[in-house]
Amino acid sequence: MPAVMRAGIGLLNGGWKRALTYPAGSPTSSRRSPCRVETIVPALFLILVFMLSFTMLSQSIYPSSPPEEQGQNGGSSSSNPGQAGDGGPSSGSDGSDGSYETRPPKPVSEFSFDIDQIHVPRWMAALPDNVSLTALSIPGTHDTLTHSLAESHPRLHCQNHNLSTQLNGGIRYIDVRARLNTSRHDDPSSNRPGNLLIYHSYAWTGYSFADVMTTVFSFLDQNPEETILMRLQREGGPVHVGPDGRHILSKSRREVGETVIERVEYAMDRRGKSWGADPDFEAAFNYHRTSDPDTSAGFDKHFYLFPSSLREDDKKTPTLGQARGKVILLQDFDGAQGTRNVYGLPWDERDDRLRIEDLWILTGPRDMERKWDAVKNALDDAAAAEDVFSGPLFLSHLSASVAVDPVDVAAGIRDPDTGKWHEGINDRTGKGLRKRNDGKDEGKTGVLMADFPGKNLIAAIVERNAWALPTTDGHAEK
Ligand SMILES: *[C@@H]1O[C@H](CO)[C@@H](O)[C@H](O)[C@H]1NC(C)=O
Numbered sequence: 135m136p137a138v139m140r141a142g143i144g145l146l147n148g149g150w151k152r153a154l155t156y157p158a159g160s161p162t163s164s165r166r167s168p169c170r171v172e173t174i175v176p177a178l179f180l181i182l183v184f185m186l187s188f189t190m191l192s193q194s195i196y197p198s199s200p201p202e203e204q205g206q207n208g209g210s211s212s213s214n215p216g217q218a219g220d221g222g223p224s225s226g227s228d229g230s231d232g233s234y235e236t237r238p239p240k241p242v243s244e245f246s247f248d249i250d251q252i253h254v255p256r257w258m259a260a261l262p263d264n265v266s267l268t269a270l271s272i273p274g275t276h277d278t279l280t281h282s283l284a285e286s287h288p289r290l291h292c293q294n295h296n297l298s299t300q301l302n303g304g305i306r307y308i309d310v311r312a313r314l315n316t317s318r319h320d321d322p323s324s325n326r327p328g329n330l331l332i333y334h335s336y337a338w339t340g341y342s343f344a345d346v347m348t349t350v351f352s353f354l355d356q357n358p359e360e361t362i363l364m365r366l367q368r369e370g371g372p373v374h375v376g377p378d379g380r381h382i383l384s385k386s387r388r389e390v391g392e393t394v395i396e397r398v399e400y401a402m403d404r405r406g407k408s409w410g411a412d413p414d415f416e417a418a419f420n421y422h423r424t425s426d427p428d429t430s431a432g433f434d435k436h437f438y439l440f441p442s443s444l445r446e447d448d449k450k451t452p453t454l455g456q457a458r459g460k461v462i463l464l465q466d467f468d469g470a471q472g473t474r475n476v477y478g479l480p481w482d483e484r485d486d487r488l489r490i491e492d493l494w495i496l497t498g499p500r501d502m503e504r505k506w507d508a509v510k511n512a513l514d515d516a517a518a519a520e521d522v523f524s525g526p527l528f529l530s531h532l533s534a535s536v537a538v539d540p541v542d543v544a545a546g547i548r549d550p551d552t553g554k555w556h557e558g559i560n561d562r563t564g565k566g567l568r569k570r571n572d573g574k575d576e577g578k579t580g581v582l583m584a585d586f587p588g589k590n591l592i593a594a595i596v597e598r599n600a601w602a603l604p605t606t607d608g609h610a611e612k
């Protein structure tokens with residue numbers, strides 16, 4: 135066994151590799167993946183596919199799409215305050231039409247859903263201090279806090295485990311989306327800013343930003359050599375929480391569309407646009423950062439502050455040594471003067487320090503092939519990046535949605551029109567990485583953000599860091 139693989143096993147300690155094998159006879163998706171995705175699809179075919187998708191949309195509604203729960207509560211989402219915490223909002227209270235239960239069962243996916251079956255809370259501890267975070271392969275989740283939305287909002291449901299399970303399962307990048315709770319403004323004598331609540335689109339997840347940070351800080355207290363990248367996104371306008379606990383959005387949820395066409399149109403229209411600066415949102419973030427009794431001490435201890443100087447070197451993405459025990463913010467909200475450069479790295483495709491893959495609008499199952507092309511290209515680019523110790527931070531989404539539910543993008547879907555099985559992006563990625571790991575070819579993945587990740591996907595990503603482990607003579611093998 136080559137030293138690097140031995141080291142890779144040492145990295146995760148405790149026979150984790152054995153746990154990665156499914157028992158004989160257990161179902162895997164390999165049996166049902168007729169499409170050979172590694173073959174290069176000619177560009178012309180892709181264009182045709184894309185045009186066909188739109189033709190299909192303009193003629194008929196994608197038949198397997200259950201309607202959004204129509205006419206429920208206008209602009210409010212489920213809001214039973216007693217449901218906060220692990221459970222979040224429950225399906226019943228939101229008047230779900232139960233469509234999720236009547237859909238076909240979840241596809242079998244070897245690389246999805248079972249992140250609770252891998253326990254690697256300290257996989258970064260074995261890595262040397264002097265590697266840049268840009269050199270690492272880091273598993274992450276997209277729409278991290280949505281595990282409570284399974285029944286109430288299947289279309290917005292992206293995770294089946296809560297944050298602490300994800301962190302213990304190796305996730306080191308989280309996607310946190312918040313709206314400002316303006317209810318404090320009801321009291322004119324109060325000049326405290328509101329708090330931030332975790333939303334996905336129009337749906338409250340049951341969590342507050344303070345809940346999220348408390349979980350993150352306590353994980354870092356227990357595992358002080360780890361680091362967590364956190365994208366904090368302003369998910370839209372503010373929300374008013376009434377005295378009865380009902381959440382009232384400033385804009386109607388209808389704006390996001392009921393039919394597939396409306397949803398695609400809305401998504402296309404919103405794509406790449408910022409919500410603009412909102413001083414109240416920023417003030418609320420700063421309240422949690424500096425004054426909130428539940429979180430400010432944690433921020434003091436665990437928030438990575440970039441040096442305030444303008445020296446080029448100080449703007450660089452930190453090394454693991456600098457980042458241990460810290461949260462590094464990817465700022466996806468505009469600060470005063472419209473800049474995103476205030477509290478961390480700016481979430482901005484134009485920034486040299488980041489390389490973002492985010493093709494998230496699928497117009498139907500056949501778009502899965504277009505999505506996989508985008509992911510494959512991003513993986514190839516990250517692996518080929520020559521300077522493994524610096525260069526941009528690659529951030530690639532395995533997730534997508536809109537006319538295909540997130541669970542189907544992750545784990546696979548059969549096109550009801552053509553009968554063709556489109557293998558899940560988690561499975562394609564996991565298999566691709568396994569092949570690379572077996573071939574011991576080097577190169578990082580960057581950060582890979584997934585919906586519903588499973589233990590095999592996490593292991594395949596983490597294992598790619600084996601090259602950076604110190605060998606027995608104390609030097610990194612590269
Ligand atoms: C997450 O779920 C696990 C397992 O169900 C539970 O033990 C843990 O307390 C939960 N954590 C949070 C922060 O809710």
Ligand SMILES: *[C@@H]1O[C@H](CO)[C@@H](O)[C@H](O)[C@H]1NC(C)=O
Nearest residue numbers: 315316317318329331342375
């Ligand atoms: C929204 O703000 C009000 C006023 O400060 C507060 O009482 C309420 O708990 C907040 N709602 C949530 C869900 O945090």
Ligand SMILES: *[C@@H]1O[C@H](CO)[C@@H](O)[C@H](O)[C@H]1NC(C)=O
Nearest residue numbers: 262263264265523608609610
């Ligand atoms: C990191 O430290 C190791 C061990 O001291 C050394 O071999 C390696 O060259 C260093 N790498 C960088 C990029 O400084």
